[in-house]
Amino acid sequence: MLVLGITNNDLAGACLLRDDEIVAAASEERFTRVKEHRTWPERAIDFVLAEGGVTLADLDRVAYGWHAGFDAERHLLLYVERVAHEATRRPEGLPHVRKRISDEIVNDRAKRAEFDEFAERHGLRDKVVLVDHHESHGMGAFVCxxxxxxxxxxxxxxxxxxxxxxxxxxxxxxxxxxxxxxxxxxxxxxxxxxxxxxxxxxxxxxxxxxxxxxxxxxxxxxxxxxxxxxxxxxxxxxxxxxxxxxxxxxxxxxxxxxxxxxxxxxxxxxxxxxxxxxxxxxxxxxxxxxxxxxxxxxxxxxxxxxxxxxxxxxxxxxxxxIPPMGDGGLPLHSAAVVAYREGGHRYDAPSMALGPTAATDDDTLANLLRSYPSLQFTRSDDPRGMLLKALEDNRVIGLYRGRMEFGPRALGRRSIVYRTDDPSMNDWLNQRLKRTEFMPFAPITADVLAASCYVNWRPDHAAARFMTLTYDCTPEFAESCPAVVHVDGTARPQVVRHEDDPFLHGVLLSWHDRTGQAALVNTSFNKHEEPIVGSPRDALDAVSDGIVDLLLVDDRYFVWADDTVNPIV
Incomplete structure (x- = not known):
């Protein structure tokens, strides 16, 4: 069963499911470079179809989780009761209730028309399934x-x-x-x-x-x-x-x-x-x-x-x-609901590494770097050792590894990492990234260390793999990793299992062995008000612009500016 999920409202994007597999998912902003781009997700659709090796004609269903419309069974009694409540208790609020209902009728009409035109133009009308917006979010979360x-x-x-x-x-x-x-x-x-x-x-x-x-x-x-x-x-x-x-x-x-x-x-x-x-x-x-x-x-x-x-x-x-919890996740949410209701398919806490791959090799990287005369690169036989040495030398490192994450959190594929013992970094790194944040940077921790860091964390807390909730920190962790602990004593970790990311898991354990720090800083690889880096050029621009000191590409290549200290030495 092939299901394409689409959203063109708020953060546009697309997702393709094949039976029990999430083939690919991506937001349009990662291609257009417009933050939270509210547009038709043409490039995202093309990408997920190409990843699946299919065309629109091959699809069994097209799922859409916006503007399914007013449904009498879901909504009529709800609104009758709500209007009656306002009329009897706060009649002065009735004009505001009426305006909200009126706005709700009009809102999203143009975006729904855009979707309908796409379905009509490609002969997909009979394959369309409109999923109630909140059922998309809720049942999508359960199915995943x-x-x-x-x-x-x-x-x-x-x-x-x-x-x-x-x-x-x-x-x-x-x-x-x-x-x-x-x-x-x-x-x-x-x-x-x-x-x-x-x-x-x-x-x-x-x-x-x-x-x-x-x-x-x-x-x-x-x-x-x-x-x-x-x-x-x-x-x-x-x-x-x-x-x-x-x-x-x-x-x-x-x-x-x-x-x-x-x-x-x-x-x-x-x-x-x-x-x-x-x-x-x-x-x-x-x-x-x-x-x-x-x-x-x-x-x-x-x-x-x-x-x-x-x-x-x-x-x-x-x-x-569900990791892309907001409307940017609707392509996955709505498609998962359709796949579950029609085919019984489920997706157990799936990886969010669903986007385009870094897809680099020696020749590709060398050709790209011709446009960046100030940058150098090398292929390393010991990438873990080089990465750890760079962290010891206080380098800010950009990770550009494998498939890009789907959703708002960078999870070690398109992340910036740094050591966690320098609390002043929350000021200077945010300035470098042109961000205004009150939250500290988040920690990334190997699962075998997590229980000593986060109070009441358990291995079956799948939510912690995706940086979607906070924990109170242990005193030992707060002392050794102050850069990632908030003033209220909490942190929002990404806990990495070996089976999910063997390379990064090994780096985290080796870093702990060397320094006693049970985490690295993990923040998204982007500047303020820009999407997370998408193409190789986005990542190389970050090195050229001094956003990061060193770039790790696909766990093999290192890129740096030639006016910095050579990271190999």
Missing amino acids: SPFTDALVVTCDGRGDFQSLTISFVSGDEERVLQRETSVDSLGYFYGRITRLLGFRPNRHEGKITGLAANGDPERLLPLMRMMIDIEDGRLRARCGDYYQPSYDTYSDVLLEAVAAEPPADVAAAAQRHLENLLSELVTTHIAGVPTSNVCLGGGVFGNVKLNQRILECPGVDNVYV
């Missing part, structure tokens, strides 16, 4: 999880008239326990705080998560509750001066209230409120279903601190966050 049953939670800004769903899923059951409208959106709540603090919503929420650790989370909770809260077990937004179901429109009352407070306190209160609300919903529902597993999908679960709180909820034993 290692669990046989789970409480499945989705949460984002909006999608197909919803912003949150909670379901119980097992091998023979899909049962929805709760839905919430796009009026009552925790994604909009957190995104609005992001904008109020001077950042771009739907992109820079991670900065708010990092900033939150520096503030008082309790003092401004009453302000957060004035925006959105739980009433009788349901999320209920308080539309008006303090909240709108949108990233736009801020009243003078709200702007003045936030401007009068320290930004860190605002961020801390928003983070705590988000954690409290979702933890309460998860704790309530996990007690009523025969599982202790939780699957998470949707952009809100890019919040790694929130995911730790959910893992710590009473009744929860394990959590899986």
Whole structure:
């Protein structure tokens, strides 16, 4: 069974599944070099089809997880009840509810028309499966999880008239326990705080998560509750001066209230409120279903601190966050749902090394370097030894290895690595990368060392392989690796198993043997507001521009600028 998943809304991209195999997946931004490119994913589609050696005519299904539309069974009673609630309790909010519904009808129409035109032009109309947006996130997370049953939670800004769903899923059951409208959106709540603090919503929420650790989370909770809260077990937004179901429109009352407070306190209160609300919903529902597993999908679960709180909820034993959790992951999410429902196929915590390969050899690299007269390269018979020596010499190293990762996290294929004993690097490396971050860089750790670093980490925590949740750090780790530990004592690790990446696993163990540091810094290989590097030229540009001191290509080649100390010496 061949299934092509496509999204052209928010972060465009494509994914190809063949039976039980994820053949390839990539976001269009990695080809166009436009961050979060909201366009038709022509190059991504061409890439995944080429990787599979197939054409559009060979496909069995084309999955699309945006704008499936208003469905009476899913949405009608939900909205009737929501309008009735507003009319009886807060009638002043009715115009805002009406506008949200109106916007929801109009939103995505042009993008859906673009998809429909593509399907019509290529004779694919009969192969199209429209998957409800939140079912794409939720069932996609379950299908890619290692669990046989789970409480499945989705949460984002909006999608197909919803912003949150909670379901119980097992091998023979899909049962929805709760839905919430796009009026009552925790994604909009957190995104609005992001904008109020001077950042771009739907992109820079991670900065708010990092900033939150520096503030008082309790003092401004009453302000957060004035925006959105739980009433009788349901999320209920308080539309008006303090909240709108949108990233736009801020009243003078709200702007003045936030401007009068320290930004860190605002961020801390928003983070705590988000954690409290979702933890309460998860704790309530996990007690009523025969599982202790939780699957998470949707952009809100890019919040790694929130995911730790959910893992710590009473009744929860394990959590899986689908690695491309937001809308950029929809090609995989929707395709996986179709493959599961029609063919019974599942994908157990799959690798995200699904993009284009580095695909270099001596001649290719030499030809590329003709355009970079200041760069040199060598092929090494001992790449591990050279890499470790460069780390000891305080070199910032770019990794350009094998297939590029799909999703927002660099996982050792398109990463920048550095030693973890220099806490000042959070300032100077961010300046070099032109980033403004409050979160420290993340650690990458071999699995056999992880238990000594991260409190309550277990080998079956698949989410930790993809840097999708934080852990409290042990005192020993915080002392030896301060560059990757946040002010609240947590870190968001990538834990590497030997079977997933033997070379990097060996480097991490050897580094620990040499230095006592149980991790290296792992941050994405890109400059601020640029996509993670895609082509070989993107990686070479980073060396030429001084973003990294040394480039490792495919675990064989090293590239450096000739005005630096020769890394071989």
